[in-house]
Amino acid sequence: MFDWLRSLSGLEIAFFIIACIGTLALIIQIILMLIGAGEGDVDMDTDTDGDGVFDSHTDTGVSLFTIKGLTAFFAIGGWTGMLMLSYDIRVGISIAVSIAAGLAAYVIVWALIRLVLRLQEDGTMNYSTAVGQKATVYVSIPANRSGRGKVTLILQGRYTEADAVTDEAERIPVDREVTIVATAGDVFVVEQTKREADAQSKEE
Numbered sequence: 001m002f003d004w005l006r007s008l009s010g011l012e013i014a015f016f017i018i019a020c021i022g023t024l025a026l027i028i029q030i031i032l033m034l035i036g037a038g039e040g041d042v043d044m045d046t047d048t049d050g051d052g053v054f055d056s057h058t059d060t061g062v063s064l065f066t067i068k069g070l071t072a073f074f075a076i077g078g079w080t081g082m083l084m085l086s087y088d089i090r091v092g093i094s095i096a097v098s099i100a101a102g103l104a105a106y107v108i109v110w111a112l113i114r115l116v117l118r119l120q121e122d123g124t125m126n127y128s129t130a131v132g133q134k135a136t137v138y139v140s141i142p143a144n145r146s147g148r149g150k151v152t153l154i155l156q157g158r159y160t161e162a163d164a165v166t167d168e169a170e171r172i173p174v175d176r177e178v179t180i181v182a183t184a185g186d187v188f189v190v191e192q193t194k195r196e197a198d199a200q201s202k203e204e
Contacts, residue, residue, distance in 0.1 A: 012085050015098065019078025025071040072109040077102025127162070127183045130155050134177055135190065141165065141172040151178060151188060164188040 008016065081098030085091070133153055141149030141164050149172065151164040165184070166172055168191055178190040 009085070011091060011094075012082055015078050015081035015085065017078075018074050019082060022071050022074030022076075022078055026068075026075050029068055029071060066110060066113065068113065069106040069109045072105040073102040076105035126156065127186055127188070130180045130188065131182060133180050134193065135164070135180055135188070137164075137172055137174050137176045137178060140174050141178075141190065143169050143171050148187065151180075151190060153180075162186065162188055164190045166190050168192065 077098045080101040081094055084094035084097055089097075130153065133155070135151035135153035137149060138152045138161060139150035141147075141151075143166065145165045145167060148163045148165055150161055152159065152161050154160070155162075163186065164178070164180075165187060166178075167189065172178060172190070172192055177193050179193050180188045180190050182189040
C-alpha cells in the first residue's frame with residue numbers, strides 16, 4: 001500500500017485524498033439517510049443579483065448548492081482524475097475531465113433531490129384544495145363548533161375521511177351533503193348545501 005502511494009505523483013495523491021474524503025462523506029450521508037437521521041440537507045444560498053438577498057432557492061426549496069452534491073462532485077471528480085492520470089493522459093486534460101465528471105455527478109444528485117422532493121409534495125394531501133367541494137357527513141357534526149364530526153370526499157383523486165366542524169346553529173346529521181367553506185389545519189369547516197338545508201327545514 002505504501003509502495004503504491006510512493007509511486008504516485010503529487011497530483012495523483014491530491015486526487016486520491018479528494019476522492020477518499022468525498023467517498024467517505026457520501027457513504028456517511030447514505031448511512032444517515034437509511035437510518036432516518038439525514039433526511040434534510042444543508043443548503044448554501046447565493047446572492048446572484050447583488051441585492052443582498054440570498055436567492056438561489058428553486059421552486060422545490062432545494063438550493064443549487066447542497067452538501068450531497070458537493071460530496072458527489074469531489075468523489076466522482078477525484079476518482080476520475082486518478083483514473084485519467086493512471087493512463088498517462090496529459091495533466092490539463094485529466095483535470096478538465098475530472099471537473100466535468102464531478103459537475104455531472106453534482107447536477108445528477110441535485111436533480112434527483114429535486115425529483116424526490118417534488119414527488120413528496122405531489123403525494124402530500126393539500127386540504128386547502130378541498131374548499132368549495134362537496135362532502136358527505138360520516139359522523140354527525142355538532143353545532144357552533146362545539147365538537148368535531150367527520151366527512152368523506154374524494155380529494156386529489158383519493159377517498160378521504162377528515163374531521164369537520166360547522167358554524168351553523170343546528171347539528172348536521174349523518175349522510176347530509178355539505179360544502180367545505182374553509183380549512184383549519186386538517187379540519188374542514190363545512191355548511192349544509194342549500195338543497196340539504198331546504199330539505200331539513202321542510203322536515204322540521
